Amino acid sequence: MANSLKFNNDNSVVSRLRLTLGFIVLMLFASYLVGGYLLNDLKNSQQHAIENSVPALYQAHDFESELVAISELTSMLRGVSNVSAAISLRVKLLAHKNHLRDLIDASIIKSGADGLQDSVRSLESSSRRVVSSKLNMIWLDDSMRAKLVRLTEIREEFDGWLEPLLQLDEAPVASTLEAGVINLAAADFRTRGLQGQSSGRNQLLEISHSLSTLIEMIDTLATSRFVNNQKKTILSIKSQLTDIDQVLANVADLDTRRALAKMIVELRALTIGDKGIIESIVQYGEKNTQFRQNRRVLLDQISETSNKIDGIVFNTEQEVKSNTNKFNNTLSRIVLILGVFGLGVFGIIVLVKVNVVERQINSRMRRLTSAVADIAGGEHERKVDVSGGDEIGAMAGALEIFKENAKELQRSNTELEQFAYAASHDLKSPLRAIESLARWTLEDSGDELPSDAKDNLEKLLVRAHRLSQLQSDLLEYSKVGKPDESIEEVDFDRMVEDLAGILDPDQHFSIHVARAPIGVSTQIVPLRQILLNLITNAMKHHDLEFGTIEITADLVGDRLRISIEDDGPGIAIEYQERVFGLFEKLESNDKVEGSGLGLSMVKKMIERSNGSIAVVSDPSKHRGAKFIFDWPITESHLMSEKIAVGF
């Protein structure tokens, strides 16, 4: 038997559940691990975007705006004509270049950054060259202007020299120095010079004329800032100056001649000297060309750099795009993995639910529970159709044992009852024999017997009768609980009246019903037996000649609460427990006849119907004892009537 109760621990439902739960935990852990790894990936790619791509785009944008600024400044440079504006532009350019350089140095852009740095470096030198060539141009321009001013001054000085001389000769002519007039006058002067009269004046006019022509020419050149043929121009100017020198040589006045000659020398230096206007014009042209070239180079470099930056932007955008793709891929992978894990866990739970909880536990528990209920209800032939090496199987095994025990107990109880019945029954005839024989002896030859013998025989008869009473009580007791389905409507008044007629024919007692419900059905035979025993008990133990016994019945739920109260001596509290015991008697047989079975039988009958009995008595305070018990009813017309009225 004990072996069948053992079960394999590895096989138990609990360990199986534990295993599955462990597996679920493991799955969750794994999903956390994988999910965490992927989320980290996700975070990294997002961080990369935040730390690299987005700043790179911002920086690229900054580069672009710097380049645009530089380009704009370079354009502005072309229109600048004075030094201070140029220098301020240079300062601005320098600032932008520095900013650009700083940006490049601090740049986080790696791909193509080397090329960018080179570009920026060459861009810097180009811009420097552009600015310096522009400055050179401005300087040249300035010096040219100064020289032109000087030229004009010389002209005025020259005129200052000439004026008084010309006034000496012919004032009206000298007052107008209009070109056309001068030309006419010069022609006239030459003719007149040839004529030999007033030759000094003519010469002076000629010089003035040549000078005007020369200065005009140079002025024109300077304004256009262009010299077509440098050598030829220089030669032409030189010859003109030589011509003026020749004419000057003819000037009579020594002071004038010297002063004029000095002016001519200065004029020569001013025009065709190393730093003369012509040279300046030429240099200006060269510088201008240089400036243009440098500017073009610079603009080219700017656009080249801009292209590079565009490239970088494109790359960055590509990177962002690829990061976004990666992000999306990782995200969908996470979703997939979590979905797969979730499905897995769900599947396991469903599997556990179906396999372990439903099949292994629930259905078997249900079967086991119904078997337990049935066996508890007395179905001892009920088969326990649950098996297995786990706890439930073990419980089923234990239940089988309980069932066998219960069966055994019921069998032995039945046997005991049968024994009690048989024993008490079989006592009947020998007892009667003893009684009969003693009586017959007394009847037949009582007069012949010595008085002692007759006395003994009479005592024997009394004892035999007592034994006979005990035997019949025992028989009744052993019959309690034997099926008796006689269910009838109980009429308490009539039942008690009948019992009183049987038990108290001499009417020493007032036996009556105080109150009782009507229309209640129950097993009437045992109830009658209980009342009979209790009334008998009350009468038997009463110490006075006349007494009262009152019966009360109330309907409490689906049970009757019945009490039987007497006005006898009562039962001391210390004996109240004992009165229901088998063969218990509080008085000796000689005083009160009884087998000591009456109350035991009452108790047995009441407990058979799941009821209880109690005694209420306290002789120290007042007389009387009250037995209260409850009794099941099978039907109540009162209740059904009430329900019928209710509907």
Next chain:
Amino acid sequence: MNLESEKMTNAVRFMFVDDDEISIMALQRGVKQLEISNTVQLAMNGVEAIAILNEAMLSYGSLPPYVVVLDLNMPKMGGLEFLEKIRNNENFKNLLVFVLTTSDAPCDIASAYGYKVAGYIVKDDSRNSYKETIAMIKAYSELVVLPS
């Protein structure tokens, strides 16, 4: 003698079938106290009772009127078995039988009446039960016309 025997033949005979000596004694006391002159025959069990009946059949050619007082619990052949035998026997099937027994088991009562017994009496503890039974049977046999 012939007339005497004729009278003897027609007079009702009592047969007590019981294995309990005291019961028999009680019945006999009853017979004696009531001054019954009818023939009383005794059998300790069913077998003896059938033997007595057969013997009477042989002596008189046909069965004389009998009133049988039958116990149920007996050795060799119990009361119910005896009843089954006589009810299946052409000669004895109309035999008048009272059951007097200690058993008050409903199944015994039902079975006994199943064999058409005239009455089922439970031996109780009152002192006069046997005497009353005998008195009842005597009155019955004197009043009722029995099959012959």
